[in-house]
Amino acid sequence: MIAMGCYLFVNCSICLLRHLLNNANILKLLSGLPPCQEIGMPSLSPTMTEGNIARWLKKEGDKVSPGEVLCEVETIIAITVEEEGDIAKFKDYSPPASDSGAPAAKDSAAPPPPKQEPVEQPASSPEPKTPKPTSSPSEDRFFASPLARKLAEEHKVPLSSIKGTGPDGHIVKADIEDYLASRGREVSAPTPKTKDAKLAALDYVDIPHSQIRKVTASRLLFSKQTIPHYYLTVDTCVDKLMDLRSQLNSLQEASGGKRISVNDLVIKAAALALRKVPQCNSSWTDDYIRQFNNVNINVAVQTDNGLYVPVIRDADKKGLSSIAEEVKNLAQKAKENSLKPEDYEGGTFTVSNLGGPFGIKQFCAIINPPQSGILAVGSAEKRVIPGSGPDQFKFASFMSVTLSCDHRVIDGAIGAEWLKAFKGYIENPESMLL
Numbered sequence: 001m002i003a004m005g006c007y008l009f010v011n012c013s014i015c016l017l018r019h020l021l022n023n024a025n026i027l028k029l030l031s032g033l034p035p036c037q038e039i040g041m042p043s044l045s046p047t048m049t050e051g052n053i054a055r056w057l058k059k060e061g062d063k064v065s066p067g068e069v070l071c072e073v074e075t076i077i078a079i080t081v082e083e084e085g086d087i088a089k090f091k092d093y094s095p096p097a098s099d100s101g102a103p104a105a106k107d108s109a110a111p112p113p114p115k116q117e118p119v120e121q122p123a124s125s126p127e128p129k130t131p132k133p134t135s136s137p138s139e140d141r142f143f144a145s146p147l148a149r150k151l152a153e154e155h156k157v158p159l160s161s162i163k164g165t166g167p168d169g170h171i172v173k174a175d176i177e178d179y180l181a182s183r184g185r186e187v188s189a190p191t192p193k194t195k196d197a198k199l200a201a202l203d204y205v206d207i208p209h210s211q212i213r214k215v216t217a218s219r220l221l222f223s224k225q226t227i228p229h230y231y232l233t234v235d236t237c238v239d240k241l242m243d244l245r246s247q248l249n250s251l252q253e254a255s256g257g258k259r260i261s262v263n264d265l266v267i268k269a270a271a272l273a274l275r276k277v278p279q280c281n282s283s284w285t286d287d288y289i290r291q292f293n294n295v296n297i298n299v300a301v302q303t304d305n306g307l308y309v310p311v312i313r314d315a316d317k318k319g320l321s322s323i324a325e326e327v328k329n330l331a332q333k334a335k336e337n338s339l340k341p342e343d344y345e346g347g348t349f350t351v352s353n354l355g356g357p358f359g360i361k362q363f364c365a366i367i368n369p370p371q372s373g374i375l376a377v378g379s380a381e382k383r384v385i386p387g388s389g390p391d392q393f394k395f396a397s398f399m400s401v402t403l404s405c406d407h408r409v410i411d412g413a414i415g416a417e418w419l420k421a422f423k424g425y426i427e428n429p430e431s432m433l434l
Helices: 023-029 084-090 138-142 146-154 173-188 193-197 211-226 239-255 264-274 320-335 412-428 428-434
Strands: 005-009 036-039 055-058 069-072 078-081 229-237 282-286 290-291 297-299 301-303 306-308 349-353 373-386 392-407
Touching: 078 084, 084 392, 146 173, 211 306, 229 412, 239 264, 239 320, 239 392, 239 412, 239 428, 264 320, 264 349, 264 373, 264 412, 282 412, 297 320, 301 320, 373 412, 392 412, 412 428
Parallel strands: 297 349, 349 373
Antiparallel strands: 005 078, 036 078, 055 069, 229 392, 282 290, 301 306, 373 392
């Protein structure tokens, strides 16, 4: 605390000081200067190493009394002297840098500060009961910053009830504000804290992992972590595809065969595109790229037990009727959890369709390793397209598909070439029958 009757000197060219100098340093560094005391305040947070003076409330030469606020600060610097005539001698004084974290001490002319010991103050008065010599710093000064003390006095907050969060347990302004805020919450919330703290118990059911879900999760995690995915999307006009499907289903109904779905046509088109662009019918190894001669298409099937991907072998060589029948039989076995390893192993490419059954417009699927590509099929929607004349237009149905590629195997141009071939088969479906 600054002794009564001392004068304040401020060197405005110095605005920062990390730590205060201990008594021995002051004796050494201020050699040749009149008796004085260098005053500082700890940083406002443990991580702060320097700061700024916001506004001075005292000017050079003013008298200061114990407990008076000198300035609004983040870190302060001041020198006090006992004689007013000594102020001019500190005009060009610059405090040396110090790495010491010791608190401020007086010059040798003043008695050294007593050992810091916490002194609790009664709630009735913010002033300490234990009398202190006028010339020695007060312990309250060490435990509360002037701004914190002023705020406490304004709101009648006993410092003894505040736990300081500043360095060495100092009470800072934020501690007083937190106390006032918490006191306000207590007034506005009459219900006991223990009742507020208790959350209603969550109602839940733990569903054990099925084996297929564990396997799928492991493979998909491995895929996203190790395969460099990229995605290519195109819109395909499916008007001709829908017309052909209607004609084929009329024949199927007459002969008692299975109805052909849009997904069956997509599988056939994907298989033929793989035969035309075989680089996409490949897998990556550390030593080589393995390109398959067989075109085996895995078809994603969602069940209550998890995701299955049964395989249609040699889909490029099979007719639409055979593909339709196999897909329906394998989907039924998947739902009954009766698939055998040969029903889902050995695929070279995967088709996942969320458009037809769920109405998803467009999505990006995760590659099924060790394959290098998977086709995500969205739903078909009608769109308005320009006609031949300036004021003419017509409607057409378009389906969005997205190819997920392993960039180690399928370069961007190769992926685009495959999608071009696939789109050609979808938009000219008769070519799939040749």
